[in-house]
């Protein structure tokens with residue numbers, strides 16, 4: 001069994017000069033190709049017992065009162081490149097609040113802190129690979145890069161699949177946001193098709209009446225080929 | 234393949250909010266940070282410490298990196314449902330996660346010395362620890378390995394495939410006292426660490 005090789009030119013290159021921090025933090029050598037061994041074909045597993053009851057509810061998991069801002073549900077499926085669900089995947093998210101402000105000692109933006117919003121959440125996918133968060137729609141925020149660069153509204157995602165070879169961190173954007181196409185971090189991704197895959201879609205069917213709009217965001221991890229002697233999934 | 238892998242994006246400067254919230258002062262949400270304790274009981278094997286930092290092309294230690302490690306137990310088994318060779322030590326998780334110190338960028342893992350793990354064709358690999366590094370300015374998580382300075386490395390099936398032999402020392406930790414190893418990861422420069430794709 002082995003994971004499909006990552007296609008060259010699909011992920012962002014290490015060096016993307018419009019994203020200035022990448023200039024001094026990008027390796028100059030191309031990565032060395034190595035075989036997949038048990039070290040890459042295994043990975044840590046996190047059981048549901050890890051989770052507290054509000055870990056996936058960023059509206060309520062930090063403060064005494066609900067967080068301020070547009071209430072949303074972010075949900076979807078973690079699957080592999082063959083469309084097979086990835087159950088028991090740990091999904092961790094972090095984000096700015098509705099004002100575009102992160103709760104962090106090094107954050108200097110004037111956007112208001114929300115005393116009831118911490119900005120982190122986590123969950124583990126079910127047997128069909130599904131996950132769900134309740135949160136606040138994050139605000140856009142400015143960042144020191146070009147003279148006037150702003151990040152489109154986004155949620156950061158960290159995903160553990162079955163194997164360390166599938167480890168992935170990415171960001172989710174919101175359908176219809178014109179700022180996506182002017183962001184130097186988004187533009188590190190070479191193809192429009194790959195960017196489109198990071199844009200969550202508003203789902204009117206899943207939207208909760210008088211409560212929260214729902215956005216669907218499916219995540220795809222590396223798929224794997226099996227030898228003919230292994231069982232069916 | 235019917236779907237394409239979701240494209241990577243940088244973890245950004247605030248990865249700690251999501252991945253080590255207790256470390257960055259968001260202490261009311263999770264009981265403890267994930268990967269904070271690798272030894273959870275009477276684990277077999279030699280206790281060791283691995284410390285280091287991630288250094289950029291200007292020689293500055295990154296102060297916003299997150300480093301994850303994944304390793305076998307003392308018998309060379311992984312604590313993973315994907316492990317097919319036997320049951321790993323129940324008192325050792327094999328998974329560690331650290332944020333660099335806000336001032337110095339240094340991180341420290343308290344772990345055990347891993348046993349050897351088979352590689353391609355059943356040839357044994359020298360004991361090693363897998364590292365994965367993300368930070369602001371890193372667009373795709375960087376995968377590397379740490380080997381131990383006192384081990385015989387010439388027969389390792391992964392290292393033996395590396396064309397630029399002079400770069401191999403970038404994967405070998407430096408002994409720093411009894412049971413302590415320093416592994417600095419250099420993103421650029423003459424001693425740029427070897428990073429892998431697999």
Ligand SMILES: [Fe+3]
Pocket residue numbers: 096151154156245
């Ligand atoms: Fe962000």
